[in-house]
Amino acid sequence: MNLTLSDEQRALQETAADFLAAHTNARKEVDVDAELWSRIVELGWAAVQVPEELDGLGLGPVELVLLMEEMGRRLARTPFLANVVLAQTALLQAGSAEAQQGALAALAYGERTATLILGPGLDAAPASLTVKARRDGEGWVLAGEAAQVLDDGLLTHAYVAARIEEAPGVALFELAVDAAGLSRTPLEVWDLTRPQACWRFDEVRLTADARVDDPTRVLAGLARTRVLAALQVAAEQVGGAAQCLQLAVDYTKERVQFGKPVATFQAVKHRVAEMMVRMETARSTVRGVAARVAQGAQGNGLDDAALAAEVAAARVQATEAYRYCAQEAIQLHGGVGFTWEYDPQMHFKRAQWASQWCGATSGWREALAAHLLDAA
Amino acid sequence: MNEQEFRQEVADWMATHLAGRFACLKHRGGPGDEEAFPALRKEWEQELAAGGWVGLGWPREHGGRDLPLALQLAFHEEYVRAGGPGRIGHIGETLMAPTLIALGTPEQQRRFLPGIREGREYWAQGYSEPGAGSDLAAITTRCWQDEDGRWRLQGQKVWTSLAHESEWIFVVARSTPGSVGREGLSFLLVPLDQPGIEIHPIRQMTGEAEFNSVFFDGAATEADCIVGKPGEGWKVAMALLGFERGVSTLGQQMHFIHELQLVIDVARANGAARDPAIRQRIADAWVGLQGLRYNGLRMLEEDTSSTKVRPEALIYKYAWSNWHRELGQLAMDVIGVAGDVRSDDDAVRRLQQVFFFSRADTIYAGTNEIQLNIIAERGLGMPRG
Numbered sequence: 001m002n003l004t005l006s007d008e009q010r011a012l013q014e015t016a017a018d019f020l021a022a023h024t025n026a027r028k029e030v031d032v033d034a035e036l037w038s039r040i041v042e043l044g045w046a047a048v049q050v051p052e053e054l055d056g057l058g059l060g061p062v063e064l065v066l067l068m069e070e071m072g073r074r075l076a077r078t079p080f081l082a083n084v085v086l087a088q089t090a091l092l093q094a095g096s097a098e099a100q101q102g103a104l105a106a107l108a109y110g111e112r113t114a115t116l117i118l119g120p121g122l123d124a125a126p127a128s129l130t131v132k133a134r135r136d137g138e139g140w141v142l143a144g145e146a147a148q149v150l151d152d153g154l155l156t157h158a159y160v161a162a163r164i165e166e167a168p169g170v171a172l173f174e175l176a177v178d179a180a181g182l183s184r185t186p187l188e189v190w191d192l193t194r195p196q197a198c199w200r201f202d203e204v205r206l207t208a209d210a211r212v213d214d215p216t217r218v219l220a221g222l223a224r225t226r227v228l229a230a231l232q233v234a235a236e237q238v239g240g241a242a243q244c245l246q247l248a249v250d251y252t253k254e255r256v257q258f259g260k261p262v263a264t265f266q267a268v269k270h271r272v273a274e275m276m277v278r279m280e281t282a283r284s285t286v287r288g289v290a291a292r293v294a295q296g297a298q299g300n301g302l303d304d305a306a307l308a309a310e311v312a313a314a315r316v317q318a319t320e321a322y323r324y325c326a327q328e329a330i331q332l333h334g335g336v337g338f339t340w341e342y343d344p345q346m347h348f349k350r351a352q353w354a355s356q357w358c359g360a361t362s363g364w365r366e367a368l369a370a371h372l373l374d375a376a
Numbered sequence: 377m378n379e380q381e382f383r384q385e386v387a388d389w390m391a392t393h394l395a396g397r398f399a400c401l402k403h404r405g406g407p408g409d410e411e412a413f414p415a416l417r418k419e420w421e422q423e424l425a426a427g428g429w430v431g432l433g434w435p436r437e438h439g440g441r442d443l444p445l446a447l448q449l450a451f452h453e454e455y456v457r458a459g460g461p462g463r464i465g466h467i468g469e470t471l472m473a474p475t476l477i478a479l480g481t482p483e484q485q486r487r488f489l490p491g492i493r494e495g496r497e498y499w500a501q502g503y504s505e506p507g508a509g510s511d512l513a514a515i516t517t518r519c520w521q522d523e524d525g526r527w528r529l530q531g532q533k534v535w536t537s538l539a540h541e542s543e544w545i546f547v548v549a550r551s552t553p554g555s556v557g558r559e560g561l562s563f564l565l566v567p568l569d570q571p572g573i574e575i576h577p578i579r580q581m582t583g584e585a586e587f588n589s590v591f592f593d594g595a596a597t598e599a600d601c602i603v604g605k606p607g608e609g610w611k612v613a614m615a616l617l618g619f620e621r622g623v624s625t626l627g628q629q630m631h632f633i634h635e636l637q638l639v640i641d642v643a644r645a646n647g648a649a650r651d652p653a654i655r656q657r658i659a660d661a662w663v664g665l666q667g668l669r670y671n672g673l674r675m676l677e678e679d680t681s682s683t684k685v686r687p688e689a690l691i692y693k694y695a696w697s698n699w700h701r702e703l704g705q706l707a708m709d710v711i712g713v714a715g716d717v718r719s720d721d722d723a724v725r726r727l728q729q730v731f732f733f734s735r736a737d738t739i740y741a742g743t744n745e746i747q748l749n750i751i752a753e754r755g756l757g758m759p760r761g
Contacts, residue, residue, distance in 0.1 A: 002446070003670070004677040249756050264761045266745075269752035276751055277691045281667040284688055288670030312659070313666035362656065365663075369655035372640055372662060 003284075003291055005062075012063055016070040019043065026075035026193050026346055034154055037078045038110060046084050047108035049092070055105040061228070065235040065290040069283075072239030075193045075346055079113050082150040085232045086116035086225070087159050091212070093228070094172055094221025099212035103174065114157040114174075116225070117146045117199065121357045124226040126163060126170050126219065131201055133162035133171055140211060142173065142181075142204040151184060151197035158199075159212070161222055170222065172213035179204050191349040224304065230358035231293065231311045234286045234318035237354050241279040241318070244325035244347050248272050248332040255334070262332075271332060275325045282317035289314045309371055312364040319355045326351040383450050389427055390458035398423065403634055403726070406462025407537075408733030410586035414541050417464045421495030429455075430469055431493045438477055438485060439493050445676055456630030464541065468492040468499035472546060475616045479603055488544075488565070500539040500568070502547035502590060503613065506532060509743070512548065512613060513557040517592065519549035519564060525599035527564055529572070529592035535740065539575050539588040542568055547592075548613050551606050561609035565601040572596060582732045629669055632700065635730055636661055638723045639707045648710045657706050664699045671695065690755045694747040697737035704731035 005013070023036055040046065048063045050056020057063075064085065071080060088107050091100050106112035119128030131144040142162055149158070160173045177184065181204040184197045214221070249272055252263040262268050289310045296302030302310070329344035330337035337344050355361070394402060398420055404412040424430055432448050434440020443451075463469070473492050476485050491497030508514035517531025529549055539545060545566050552560025568575070572595030577585035604612040640658060643649040649658075675688045707727035708715045719725045738744045752758040 001673060002677065003674045245756075249758065253759065260761075261759060263758045266749065266761065269758045270745070270748040272756055272758065273694075273748040273751035276687065276755055277694055280687045280691050281671055281695055284671035284674045285667045288666075288673055309662075310666070313663045316660070316663045317667050365656045365659035366652075368659035368662060372658060373644060373649040373655065 001288075001291065001295070003288055005066075009062060009066060013066040013070065015043070016045070016067050017073075020070050020074040020076055024074040024076045026077060026343075028077075033077045036076065037080075037113070037154055040078055040080065041108075041110035046080070046088075046110065047105075049084065049088060050104045050108045054100060056108050060294045061231065061290040062287070062294050064232055065286055068232045068235035069239035069242070069286075072236030072350075073243040075240070075350060077152065077193050077195075079115070079150075079152055079154050081229075081232070081236070082115035082152075082155070083107055083113050085229050086122070086150070087114035087157075089228050090116050090159050090161075090172060090222065090225045093224045094213050094218045096212055096214040099174070103212070112156050113154050114159055115150050115155055117149055117158055117160040118222065118226065120148055121359065122226055122229060123359065124161070124222040129161055129163045129170065131160055131162040132165050133173065134165045136205060138208045140171075140173065140206045140208070142175075142201040142206065144201050146199040146201075148187065148196045149184075149199045150194070151186075151199070152195040153186075160201075169215070170213075170218055171211050171215070172218055172222070173206055173210050174212045175204065175206060175210060179206070181205065189353075191346075191353040193346065193350060194353050220304065224307070226358060227304075227308050227311045228293070230315045230364075231286065231289060233354055233358050234282070234311075234314040235290070237318035237322035237351070238279065238283045238286050240347050240350055240354075241275070241282065241322040241325040244322075244329035244344060245272065245275045245279055247343055247347075248275065248325075248329045251333050268332065271328055275328050278317075278321040278324050282314070282321035285317045286314045305371060309368055312368045315358065315364050316361045319351075319361050322347075322351040323355060377447065379446055379450055382447050383454050386429075386451055386454035387458060389429075390455065390460060393423055393427065394420075394458060394460060401461040402459035403631075404461045405464065406631060407586075407737070408582065408729045409462060409726070410464075410538060411584045412461075414464060417461055418495065418498070418541075420461060421463070421465045425493060425495045430465070430495065431473065431489075434473060434477060434489075434493075438473075438489050449676065453630050456634065459634075462631075464538065465492065465495055465498055467501055467538070467542075468497065468544075471501065471616055472499045472544075475546075475603065475612065478615060479612055481600070483600060484565070484603065491543075497544060498538070498542040500536045500542040500545040500588075500590070502533040502536055502545045502566070504533060504535045506534050506589075509746075512561075512610070515548055515550055515561060517547065517549040518553070519547075519551050519562055520553075521599070522596075527562075527566075527597050527599065527602065529564070529566065529595045529597075531592050533590045533592075534578070535587050536575075536590050537587055539568060539590050540577065544568060545590065546603075546616075548609050551609070555607075558610040560607050561613070562606045563603045563609040563612040564597055565603065566592075566595060566597040570595055580733070581735065582729060628696070629665065629672060632665055632668070632696075632703070635703060635707075635727065636665060638727055639703065639710055641723060642707070642727070643710045646710070646712065648712070654706075654710060657709075661699075661703055661706055664702070668692075668696050668699060685754050687755050690751050693741060694744060694751065697734075697744070700730070700737050701734040704734040707731055 045067055047056045048059040052058035091103055107114055118124050131142055131146055134141045155177050157176055162171055162173060164171055181202045183200045187196045187198055189196050252268050253261050255262050292310055326348040330348060333342055333344055336342050401413060401420055405417055431440035432443045432451055436442045469492055473489055476488055505515055519527050519529045521527055545568050547564045547566050548561055550560055551562035572593050574591040576589045578587045578589060579585050648654050671688045708731045711724060719728060
């Protein structure tokens with residue numbers, strides 16, 4: 001297996017790094033960054049994983065990983081995660097052919113910006129879905145509450161995984177955010193770069209064609225969506241960890257104590273080196289797993305259990321690396337590391353956010369343990 | 377050649393040859409288990425050589441097969457998957473030979489490479505000294521040339537793995553009297569079986585003795601047994617260390633997979649697999665192994681666009697040695713109180729060795745602390761003190 005990036009992949013990564021360094025500012029006192037988002041769409045990044053036959057760029061998980069790493073590094077405030085990683089992936093994995101035909105290009109080129117609603121923290125297990133669907137003649141009625149939805153105010157649409165009341169099962173619905181009966185209440189989040197809202201569905205009526213899943217694969221498809229999203233969140237975590245390391249290195253080289261830069265102290269060197277070990281290991285795993293997934297997409301087999309195991313490795317490594325690096329960046333900044341004025345606190349909050357969404361590491365570990373230990 | 381076919385060829389060969397009298401070697405040998413069947417493992421080296429499996433990456437003009445990296449890697453993986461024993465000839469094959477191919481004279485290449493490739497001559501590494509661990513610049517072993525041009529050596533080397541099983545040792549010694557640091561060192565090839573050399577085993581905490589102290593008291597070697605010029609030994613030594621990381625690291629991981637599987641087998645057999653904390657740690661061990669694997673693959677990727685120090689290569693030793701030490705502790709926690717007794721069960725005994733021997737993993741080839749300094753200074757550009 002070859003992990004060498006192609007020239008095109010390298011170019012994409014460099015473009016993303018340069019563009020985001022110049023155009024992001026996670027400290028902006030605004031809730032949304034519509035301009036940044038529209039420029040990202042113009043660059044084609046929202047089209048990377050859409051197949052060519054559906055008018056996308058036909059690239060895959062490796063390209064997404066490279067983009068997500070750079071966005072994580074800059075804490076870019078855009079609907080990329082909601083729109084591309086979640087909504088598009090759900091349509092690709094669980095959507096009907098007709099729904100894909102209409103929607104994917106719209107999501108890729110900015111005609112539509114969507115989020116995905118699963119259980120809390122992107123839990124795809126049917127039992128955790130809190131929105132219920134009931135048949136209403138030819139159409140459907142959605143009711144219930146999704147307590148925490150990724151919603152930065154730029155959305156036009158949402159894909160909602162709901163439990164069907166009459167016949168037990170799960171369906172995926174598409175609706176516009178101005179649907180009657182839908183209310184969205186922004187929440188006071190700690191991580192200001194990842195806005196959330198509480199969505200209430202008060203008898204939201206939908207026509208029959210709002211149901212967009214392929215019933216034969218909706219359950220497995222949503223589960224796979226969560227796993228693939230976890231890999232992309234892991235990439236974002238790696239980018240954040242890399243930035244924490246960079247911040248710590250830069251600051252300790254500048255900061256003088258006892259007549260020397262603190263970067264000359266072995267105790268400090270060992271801490272940043274440890275950060276690098278964890279971050280680079282996580283990066284290797286995330287990129288390796290993405291390459292493995294891309295290979296699997298070409299028909300080289302990666303069943304659901306194997307995919308989940310591979311992603312678990314990326315997920316656990318990245319979560320711990322980001323938490324560790326964010327915590328260490330605060331410590332290595334000394335007193336100012338605890339202030340609002342310096343960036344480590346923003347990464348610390350994002351690291352905490354990321355550690356819970358897509359499932360905590362203990363759950364990923366237990367699933368892995370079952371895979372390793374409980375097989376007949 | 378197609379990789380899948382090559383893998384099948386290796387697997388078939390291993391299945392046929394690692395059998396009969398060699399069957400007892402499966403999964404034996406390697407760090408922490410070097411005392412296992414040394415004589416038979418040398419015969420195994422010759423078996424491997426006869427099969428054409430030594431020197432896979434060497435150039436053809438030196439008797440190698442010049443195989444691409446992917447196939448060398450495939451060989452290592454299939455070798456270990458089949459239970460191939462720890463290679464008693466690895467210092468010669470993976471350190472001495474590449475150094476001679478890169479920096480040796482044509483005469484040295486003709487003299488030494490065939491012995492290495494055919495499993496006839498074994499090599500030990502004479503770098504460390506009692507007063508100089510990772511600090512090779514503090515070397516005090518002296519060497520000088522007699523009137524007849526022969527080199528003589530005086531001093532002591534330590535932690536020389538398998539010196540008692542080897543014919544030759546390569547030694548970094550100080551050839552310029554009064555020189556300090558990296559200056560004035562020379563790189564000599566020295567026959568071990570001579571009156572001026574004494575080899576004393578060092579008993580390890582495992583009770584075994586795969587390391588030695590080697591004492592040189594006027595030991596001699598021929599005038600042309602120097603690699604590079606007198607005084608340029610540092611350069612040669614560093615080039616050699618550069619060969620230490622490479623495809624063999626991925627073979628090492630297959631040993632690790634085997635060891636983790638032994639832990640899983642024990643946990644399932646004795647019920648530890650039901651303990652939620654043990655389950656989390658076993659999962660974590662698997663996660664860590666994936667990290668090593670993908671990091672190793674990334675290390676071998678072909679990136680001609682970058683001349684920067686490769687971070688994944690810098691962190692590798694630190695990462696695997698810590699992982700392995702953790703695995704040893706996990707294994708003992710899974711084994712439980714039965715771990716207090718030297719086990720007759722091969723699998724449990726192997727895990728006991730891992731537990732004790734892995735204390736050395738974070739010390740040899742550069743301690744954790746030295747590794748972290750290297751990572752910080754070379755990988756992150758942190759200033760020296």
